[in-house]
Amino acid sequence: MRVVLLTALSLAIAFTYLYTDWFDSLKKHGADISAPFYWVSDLPAKASDWADTRLMSRSRLEHENEALRTELLVLRRKVQLLASLSAENVRLRQLLNSTDMLQDRVIIAELIGVAPDPTVHKVIVNRGAEEGVYVGQAMVDANGLMGQVVTVGEHSSEVLLITDTTHALPVQINRNGVRLIAEGVGNLYELVIRHVSSTVDIQEGDLLVSSGLGQRFPVGYPVAKVEQVVIDPGKPFARVIARPMAEMNRSRHVLLVFDQPPADNTEQAAN
Incomplete structure (x- = not known):
C-alpha cells in the first residue's frame, strides 16, 4: 500500500512539473542547484587531464x-x-x-663536377662532343668569361678556369684598348696582369675584356676589373691585380660559346 501511494505521488509530481507552472520558480534555479553536482562529477576527468599535462x-x-x-x-x-x-x-x-648580348651561338651547360685538387681550377660540365663542344671553346656565365674547354668527352667536358695557375689570357683595357696578359694565380678572386709598364695608362676600376688574340677566345667578353695598381719608381713594371667578373665558385649554369672553332679542334672534339 505504501509503495502504491509513493508511486502515485511521484507520478502526480511529475505531471504537475511538466504540464503546470507551479514549479516555474524552481525551474529557474534548477541549473544553479545542479551545477555543483555536475562540477563534482567532472572532477575525475579534470584530475586525469591535469595529471597527463603536469605529471x-x-x-x-x-x-x-x-x-x-x-x-x-x-x-x-x-x-x-x-x-x-x-x-x-x-x-x-x-x-x-x-644571351641577348651575345652575337655567337651558345648552349646552356651545367657544372657536374669540380677538380678534387684545390690547386687545380678545373670543372666538369654536362655537355660533350654530342652537342658539338670542342677543345678551346669559351665558357661564360651571366657576368663574364670563366674559362675554356680542354678535354671533350661524348657527354661531358673538362673546362680550365681562367684563375688556374697554368692559364693566361690576352685582354685589353676596354677604356683605351691597351693590350695586356691576364694570368691566373690559383685564387678564384684574383688575376695578375704581368709586365705592365709603369707608363701604361691603366687605372683602378678599368674593365678588362678579351682581345681575341691567339684566336682562342672571342673578342669583347668581360674578363676582370682592375682592383689595384701599384707603381714602384724603382721597378720597370707596375703590380696590377684584377678581380674576375665571373662568379667562379658560385655559377652552376653556364654558357658554352660557339665562335667558329678551328677545323683541327672540331675534328678533335668529334674524335
Missing part, C-alpha cells in the same frame, strides 16, 4: 621533443630548398638575359 613522464617528454626537433629540421630543409630554388631561378634568368 608527464620524462621519457614521454624526451620522445615528443625529439619528434618536434625532427619536424623542425624537415621544415627548415624545405625552406632552404625553396630559397635555393628561388636563387637558382634568379641566376637562370640572369644567364638567359645575358
Whole structure:
C-alpha cells in the first residue's frame, strides 16, 4: 500500500512539473542547484587531464621533443630548398638575359663536377662532343668569361678556369684598348696582369675584356676589373691585380660559346 501511494505521488509530481507552472520558480534555479553536482562529477576527468599535462613522464617528454626537433629540421630543409630554388631561378634568368648580348651561338651547360685538387681550377660540365663542344671553346656565365674547354668527352667536358695557375689570357683595357696578359694565380678572386709598364695608362676600376688574340677566345667578353695598381719608381713594371667578373665558385649554369672553332679542334672534339 505504501509503495502504491509513493508511486502515485511521484507520478502526480511529475505531471504537475511538466504540464503546470507551479514549479516555474524552481525551474529557474534548477541549473544553479545542479551545477555543483555536475562540477563534482567532472572532477575525475579534470584530475586525469591535469595529471597527463603536469605529471608527464620524462621519457614521454624526451620522445615528443625529439619528434618536434625532427619536424623542425624537415621544415627548415624545405625552406632552404625553396630559397635555393628561388636563387637558382634568379641566376637562370640572369644567364638567359645575358644571351641577348651575345652575337655567337651558345648552349646552356651545367657544372657536374669540380677538380678534387684545390690547386687545380678545373670543372666538369654536362655537355660533350654530342652537342658539338670542342677543345678551346669559351665558357661564360651571366657576368663574364670563366674559362675554356680542354678535354671533350661524348657527354661531358673538362673546362680550365681562367684563375688556374697554368692559364693566361690576352685582354685589353676596354677604356683605351691597351693590350695586356691576364694570368691566373690559383685564387678564384684574383688575376695578375704581368709586365705592365709603369707608363701604361691603366687605372683602378678599368674593365678588362678579351682581345681575341691567339684566336682562342672571342673578342669583347668581360674578363676582370682592375682592383689595384701599384707603381714602384724603382721597378720597370707596375703590380696590377684584377678581380674576375665571373662568379667562379658560385655559377652552376653556364654558357658554352660557339665562335667558329678551328677545323683541327672540331675534328678533335668529334674524335
